[in-house]
Amino acid sequence: MAGVATMPVAASSTRFLLLSLLLLSSPAVAVVRARVTALIVFGDSTVDAGNNNAVPTAVRSNFPPYGRDFPGGRATGRFCNGRVATDFYSEAFGLRPFVPAYLDPAYGMRDFAVGVCFASAGSGLDAATAGVFSVIPLSKQVDYFRDYKARLAEHLGAAEARAVVADAVFAISIGTNDFIENYFALTTARFLEFTVGDYTDFLIGLARSFLVELYGLGARKIGFTGLGAMGCLPIERGRRVMLCIEEYNAAARSFNAKLRAMVDELTGSLPGAQFRVAEVYDFFTGILQNPSSYGFVKVARGCCGTGLYEMGYTCSEWDALTCADANRYVFWDAVHPTERANKIIAEYLMNTTFSHFL
DSSP states (O other), X not given: OOOOOSSXXXXXXXXXXOEEEOOTTOTTSOOEEEOOOOEEEEESTTTOOSGGGGSSSSOOOOSTTTTTTSGGGOOOSOSSSSOOHHHHHHHHTTSOSSOOBTTOTTOOHHHHTTEEEOOOTTXXXXXXXXXXXXXXXXXXXXXXXXXXXXXXXXXXXXHHHHHHHHTOEEEEEOOHHIIIIIITTTXXXXXXXXXXXXXXXXXXXXXXXXXXXXXXXXXXXXXXXXXXXXXXXXXXXXXXXXXXXXXXXXXXXXXXXXXXXXXXXXXXXXXXXXXXXXXXXXXXXXXXHSGGGGTOOEEEXXXXXXXXXXXXXXXXXXXXXXXXXXXXXXXXXXXXXOHHHHHHHHHHHHHHTGGGGO
């Protein structure tokens, strides 16, 4: 996967100097001073930067109107009109304004040395979830990370590569698809095998194994984003007379509580581990309940098409109906936030969670 480094970054010990950046002129996040070497991303469509472009799946977004507000107006494969939350984290850490996808041939190790995304839209903690749309399962994302580590050692030398991984921040955003694409959608046999509570426990066990595996591979600073109010996604509201599905939201809250307990337990048992849950549920629910306070007008529908079911290729097919000003909308399509919503969420989580890694 050799690529052309479009934004060369010095691969030297200067990576360990204190860096500072004013995050997007926002009063919510002041100057950030970081000893963060890289941002390494795992997860699903909330953070996929374009890895699915290289996968034979229908879950893609590398076409208009996606990316219309991304620098250069490029549809990169992000499920958004512009940047996603991890892009804003990277910029806040003083690294670069976006995190490239590992499978994007336009980038090489000089780029990936300071930020890389292994996420795949449609993936989940449960391998069965990734199988629904034939996307990259979490186990394969970890395999790519192993490959990345080997390439990083060749690029920087073994000692500096280890230092980069040790001082990198790992951002994980995954779990929603396990419920809305798998368990509640009845697309696999999981709903027959587990109660909702038992399935949640099963997912937490998978998350624990994943974190332990990353720790064994050198990760020390990990932020795991909790689930949002997935019952209030436009695609779910559209099925319930525009009302949020409380059963789905209750599952998210239960998952988050169990995730917190598991992460706290691991942090106390693994030497040097700095694991934190990025609590997003209450904050995001606050945006949905009081959108005008954040400058939003539309919360129940996405900007793309009718805003109730379009995502991916259907978003492109109904492009003529896509709204003119995405900044007024919380959601870009029927599932994913707009760039502006991502920015607001990222600023909040940077303050409450990711700043603790500095």
